[in-house]
Amino acid sequence: MTVLIVGGGPTGMAAALVLTVNGVDCRILERRTRASNSSRALGLQAKTMEHLAGLGLADDVQRVSYELGGASIMKGDREVVHLPWIPPDSRYPYTYVVPQTGLEEILRGELARLGVPIETGAEVDRVEQDDDRVTVTLTGGGSRTGEWLIGADGARSRVRTELGIDFVGDATGETYFLADAILQGVPTERDSAMWLGPEGPLMLMSLPGREDLWRIFVDRTDRSRHGELGEPDIATLQQILADRGHPGIRLTELGWTSIFRTRIQLAERYRAGRTFLAGDAAHVFPPFGGQGMNLGIQDAANLAWRLARVIRHGSPTSLLDAYERERRPVAAATITDVEGRRKVYALRHPLARGARDLLFRAFGSNRRAAAAGSRQNAQLATSYRERSWRDRFAGDTLRVGDRAPDGPLADGRLLDHVGLDHHLLLLFGDDLAPQHPDLVVVRADRTGELATRYGMTEGGYVVVRPDGHIAELGQGRPSAAALALR
Ligand SMILES: Cc1cc2nc3c(=O)[nH]c(=O)nc-3n(C[C@H](O)[C@H](O)[C@H](O)COP(=O)(O)OP(=O)(O)OC[C@H]3O[C@@H](n4cnc5c(N)ncnc54)[C@H](O)[C@@H]3O)c2cc1C
Numbered sequence: 001m002t003v004l005i006v007g008g009g010p011t012g013m014a015a016a017l018v019l020t021v022n023g024v025d026c027r028i029l030e031r032r033t034r035a036s037n038s039s040r041a042l043g044l045q046a047k048t049m050e051h052l053a054g055l056g057l058a059d060d061v062q063r064v065s066y067e068l069g070g071a072s073i074m075k076g077d078r079e080v081v082h083l084p085w086i087p088p089d090s091r092y093p094y095t096y097v098v099p100q101t102g103l104e105e106i107l108r109g110e111l112a113r114l115g116v117p118i119e120t121g122a123e124v125d126r127v128e129q130d131d132d133r134v135t136v137t138l139t140g141g142g143s144r145t146g147e148w149l150i151g152a153d154g155a156r157s158r159v160r161t162e163l164g165i166d167f168v169g170d171a172t173g174e175t176y177f178l179a180d181a182i183l184q185g186v187p188t189e190r191d192s193a194m195w196l197g198p199e200g201p202l203m204l205m206s207l208p209g210r211e212d213l214w215r216i217f218v219d220r221t222d223r224s225r226h227g228e229l230g231e232p233d234i235a236t237l238q239q240i241l242a243d244r245g246h247p248g249i250r251l252t253e254l255g256w257t258s259i260f261r262t263r264i265q266l267a268e269r270y271r272a273g274r275t276f277l278a279g280d281a282a283h284v285f286p287p288f289g290g291q292g293m294n295l296g297i298q299d300a301a302n303l304a305w306r307l308a309r310v311i312r313h314g315s316p317t318s319l320l321d322a323y324e325r326e327r328r329p330v331a332a333a334t335i336t337d338v339e340g341r342r343k344v345y346a347l348r349h350p351l352a353r354g355a356r357d358l359l360f361r362a363f364g365s366n367r368r369a370a371a372a373g374s375r376q377n378a379q380l381a382t383s384y385r386e387r388s389w390r391d392r393f394a395g396d397t398l399r400v401g402d403r404a405p406d407g408p409l410a411d412g413r414l415l416d417h418v419g420l421d422h423h424l425l426l427l428f429g430d431d432l433a434p435q436h437p438d439l440v441v442v443r444a445d446r447t448g449e450l451a452t453r454y455g456m457t458e459g460g461y462v463v464v465r466p467d468g469h470i471a472e473l474g475q476g477r478p479s480a481a482a483l484a485l486r
Helices: 011-020 046-054 057-062 100-116 158-163 222-224 234-243 290-314 317-345 350-364 367-377 449-454
Strands: 003-006 026-030 066-069 069-075 078-082 093-096 119-120 124-129 136-140 145-146 146-150 167-184 193-196 198-205 213-219 251-266 276-278 423-428 439-444 460-464 469-474
Touching: 003 011, 003 136, 003 145, 011 026, 011 290, 046 057, 046 290, 057 100, 078 350, 093 193, 119 198, 119 449, 124 158, 124 469, 136 146, 146 158, 146 290, 158 276, 167 222, 167 317, 193 350, 234 251, 234 290, 251 317, 290 317, 350 367, 423 449
Parallel strands: 003 026, 003 146, 026 119, 069 193, 146 276, 423 439
Antiparallel strands: 066 093, 069 078, 124 136, 136 145, 167 213, 167 251, 193 198, 198 213, 423 460, 460 469
């Protein structure tokens, strides 16, 4: 057994799939005995969809989701601002709305198809490691040993505790009710709307599968502080809707509910020895913008292709150091962004709320700002550029670490050829392709759209990593060093 994965949530299952398509043996240890029925995260962003496409699963997600673009800020029955969505440059340019349970079913189905074991009822209690292997002890007795371990065991990660890694941060003090409910008489045609009143936000988001199925997300912080929280049952939620100015919305059925207390925490390190943290085990923050689960799946992709190169292809273990170097700053930046949204949504003072609404109006009518916001929310703006002065000020000029832009080839599009199980060499011009057993080679001509986008009208090459970022690029023929597959 090579890689043990603790936790069979979206992060752990995604890691297992990427390892498996790379031919690496792995096993998931999951303490549950049954699949979770907890609806939780709702949105898959473009970047995650590109990874799922690399696993052959994007079509499955599209079948059970709908495409969300934009949101409304409402006052009563009136839309006061439409926050537009400018579809970014991706084959999947929307947020794909599906409850987390729906995504987990797809991931679990694929793992079963590929014969990857998920050991259920296996709760990890202790983690011990030396230079060659990691051993976990289960609460019910017994142990499992692997060469590497991924702790994808969620916000209360036992693996993180066992490694002695600090989870820096705290509760932010807000309490929300979450509920999936059948609602009649919702006063908007949009799929996503929010009312930002003096008691904090009320948000409604349409769910796939039924016209009248909605996610309710409502701030209960003030009530909670006064000890009047109540339960998110039909009567309480119906009363909340009336109190928030919506006596016309009728709640007729209630599905999953939850009381959500916001926390912001980031693991001090993502690695200790042969063990890594990924997903909620490494970072937690409120769900504004639907980023959390996406970040976890992207952690999994970044880590798993690296592990596969080390295990299967003998790449140096230094390749693994870049996992934390790349992914932790992405989580830190997301936390800063989400924290900004949280504070803005939570404003109570009328003057502050008035100023906020003016800002939203300005944002809504500024196409450039909306395009940048959409790209960021889609997680396509993520770059792993080195932080040298030269790279920092390179502006739009493509650099190592940037996401490889898509574009047309004679045979399909570039991103059709990117996959989580290989590096890709894109050659501009007719030079002979260098021989390399682990590379997929594609060609583009020097006069086409791709050559312009990559600045390669004089010829050159780009090596694209399995997760769609640029590993190397340069003019002329690639050297052996350029093809070291980092
Ligand atoms: C109430 C709620 C609402 C949310 N809403 C949203 C939302 O609207 N949008 C959004 O983007 N995100 C939301 N999130 C966050 C989102 O659900 C997480 O980001 C996502 O589940 C992270 O996936 P993960 O695989 O990293 O962790 P998890 O989904 O937590 O999976 C961890 C897995 O590890 C298992 N496990 C734990 N400990 C052990 C152990 N010791 N041994 C073995 N197995 C173990 C657990 O049983 C679980 O299956 C919400 C979270 C909650 C709690």
